[in-house]
Amino acid sequence: MAQSSLTRELRQNKPFLNPRDEAFVALLRTADMLRWRLSEVIEPHNITIAQFNVLRILRGAQSTGLPTLEISARMVEQAPGITRLVDRLETAGLVRRERTRTDRRQVLCHIEAKGLKLLSWLDASVPQATEVLFSGLKPGDLDKLLESLDSIRKACAARCPSLRKH
Amino acid sequence: MAQSSLTRELRQNKPFLNPRDEAFVALLRTADMLRWRLSEVIEPHNITIAQFNVLRILRGAQSTGLPTLEISARMVEQAPGITRLVDRLETAGLVRRERTRTDRRQVLCHIEAKGLKLLSWLDASVPQATEVLFSGLKPGDLDKLLESLDSIRKACAARCPSLRKH
DNA sequence: CGTCATTAGTTGACAGAGCAACTATTTAGC
């Protein structure tokens, strides 16, 4: 087989010995590029990808709001510093927090109008920037990809008790 | 179709409207979990994933060494702070740097014996921890996965001139 | 109902990322 495009990208002189190693590296690298692409679209609006994720989560729970740690559990990528992440969103006027009356340990977070407005901007530009990246994949490829990623996450979760305590 | 495992993982109440959106999120999340798994193995040895990557790159170029920015170009995930990253490796005695005589702007980095020794430890434990995560995939699935990721990276590179100037 | 464990979240200290400005050296053009 010819040199894989990944070894060429990373300027490796040796091919991968094992397709699983290659898949591991390819996944990390592809995700890094996607993150890069996404940040090009959203960071000009002065929020990070993690903050964008929080806003979307809160928009999905507008009626009730969400406790801080529940946000954390729903995030696509881990973010242990959730408190300060939300701090910054609050300072920016994009979210609001209030202590619950029933359980006074909890803090409910709500998205503010300003946050919703920002998201509505991004609703247009983000898919435009990201969906095209998958245009080389046929519908069947996409299904297969989702299925494979699913299988990997399952194996990962099974072996990482510390990863998430859902 | 039943609720996808991704929407369940992230506790979303709405399904993804678009399989491309879902693939985007699934990729970021899967990579995050892989990174987590990897860090469980290597961070006990007091190096980060990025530093591990640098050490492997330098091992692959032992005979000649590599200029600092060339390391940067070969990394799986972007690391703009390459200077300081290598600083720490040097402080830890894992790499050595020297200014080139022919081009005195360049700094050649070499891996030290201590770095090689550390890698030889990890050579055993890292594949053991990571390869099993792909055991749910048949060889054909792996090929298909690599191919799909490749297509995504190509599309990404085409649209991100700022991503890398290979 | 009092102690102990658990849950929810915050804070402090410190390492690391990210960006822009800067130095040193080399290359290219006139």
Added chain:
DNA sequence: GCTAAATAGTTGCTCTGTCAACTAATGACG
């Protein structure tokens, strides 16, 4: 050869991420 531009890397500053210790409130159980 001399100036201008490009290359290689470093440094300063700020902001963010990480980890551990801490407070406060709730739940469990004898």
